[in-house]
Amino acid sequence: MVKYKVVIHKAEEGGYWAEVPAVPGCCSQGETADEAAENIREALTGCLDALRSMGKQVTEDVEVREVAV
Numbered sequence: 001m002v003k004y005k006v007v008i009h010k011a012e013e014g015g016y017w018a019e020v021p022a023v024p025g026c027c028s029q030g031e032t033a034d035e036a037a038e039n040i041r042e043a044l045t046g047c048l049d050a051l052r053s054m055g056k057q058v059t060e061d062v063e064v065r066e067v068a069v
Contacts, residue, residue: 006040008033023047 008018016033018040020026026047030036051057 004044006037006044008036008040020044020047023051 004020004022006018006020008016011017011029015029015031016036017027017029018036020040020043023044026040026044028036028039028043030039
């Protein structure tokens with residue numbers, strides 16, 4: 001099992017949207033942060049399946065850091 005970092009954002013129009021930085025274009029949304037997290041899990045599965053079916057690499061060397069400003 002591979003773990004991916006997920007970023008959940010509060011949407012301006014209400015609800016939340018989520019993205020997987022290591023998989024460009026992989027995003028989803030939900031009314032709550034928990035729903036967005038569940039939906040992005042399903043979206044990630046679909047994105048990874050699609051990448052595999054196209055013969056593309058499904059993991060990337062990505063470094064995620066926290067930066068204080």
